[in-house]
Amino acid sequence: MPSEKMLTREAVIQAVVKALRPMDYVHALYEGGAAAFRRIDEWSDIDLYIIVDENRVDETFQACEDAFTSMSGIQQKYAVPQTGWPGVHQAFYRLKNTSEYLIIDLAILTPSSQEKFLEPEIHGNAVFHLNRNNGVELPHLDTVAFAGKLRARARRLKERFRMFNIFVQKEINRGNTLEAIDLYNVVTLASLIEALRIKHNPLHYDFKLRYVHYELPEGVVKRLESLSFVKDQKDLQEKYDEASRWFSEAISEINCD
Numbered sequence: 164m165p166s167e168k169m170l171t172r173e174a175v176i177q178a179v180v181k182a183l184r185p186m187d188y189v190h191a192l193y194e195g196g197a198a199a200f201r202r203i204d205e206w207s208d209i210d211l212y213i214i215v216d217e218n219r220v221d222e223t224f225q226a227c228e229d230a231f232t233s234m235s236g237i238q239q240k241y242a243v244p245q246t247g248w249p250g251v252h253q254a255f256y257r258l259k260n261t262s263e264y265l266i267i268d269l270a271i272l273t274p275s276s277q278e279k280f281l282e283p284e285i286h287g288n289a290v291f292h293l294n295r296n297n298g299v300e301l302p303h304l305d306t307v308a309f310a311g312k313l314r315a316r317a318r319r320l321k322e323r324f325r326m327f328n329i330f331v332q333k334e335i336n337r338g339n340t341l342e343a344i345d346l347y348n349v350v351t352l353a354s355l356i357e358a359l360r361i362k363h364n365p366l367h368y369d370f371k372l373r374y375v376h377y378e379l380p381e382g383v384v385k386r387l388e389s390l391s392f393v394k395d396q397k398d399l400q401e402k403y404d405e406a407s408r409w410f411s412e413a414i415s416e417i418n419c420d
């Protein structure tokens with residue numbers, strides 16, 4: 164018996180559209196992530212956002228799950244107990260008979276949700292599959308408010324580094340290599356990466372390493388890669404010193420006032 168044909172991302176999305184279109188409490192359905200930045204490849208997942216009436220979140224999840232089940236069945240579901248954004252409800256799905264990379268990141272929002280992940284400057288150009296009566300409009304970034312937020316974040320980043328970066332050296336001195344490496348990644352490199360994003364691509368200052376290969380200069384990325392791989396304690400000391408100096412240089416070039 165021939166093997167069943169693998170489902171494509173287009174088939175998955177269209178099944179969700181077909182399931183939700185008749186439901187008048189669904190206001191919009193759109194894709195973000197790789198689709199919004201026009202970077203879809205064979206390893207891309209599906210980032211779906213759905214805006215529904217306040218009391219229809221659970222019903223919408225069920226409708227989507229019914230659509231997934233009718234296509235191939237749900238192999239795994241991971242529900243996020245609490246997202247970082249009020250009014251945003253999220254779950255991840257892996258379907259049967261799809262690529263293992265084609266995970267569905269499903270976020271259901273309500274009209275009162277403060278974050279809808281739609282500012283083109285930050286989230287790219289969302290791909291709308293449903294926008295009832297064109298009721299959802301693209302918001303544009305409040306550049307003045309964002310600049311103030313960025314300065315405040317840079318100040319906090321600078322103070323955090325001054326307070327906690329020495330913890331790496333403390334554990335190196337003690338010979339606690341594993342703890343030192345953990346702190347090096349969590350404090351030193353994380354702070355450096357954020358400072359570099361503020362310097363080179365401030366709109367994504369809080370994206371950590373996401374999209375870094377697309378958005379930071381090639382030389383910066385290669386240097387970060389070198390600092391990220393540590394072979395022994397001597398190498399850790401050298402890279403910690405270099406990364407600390409680089410952070411100080413980068414943060415000094417950012418307006419924190």
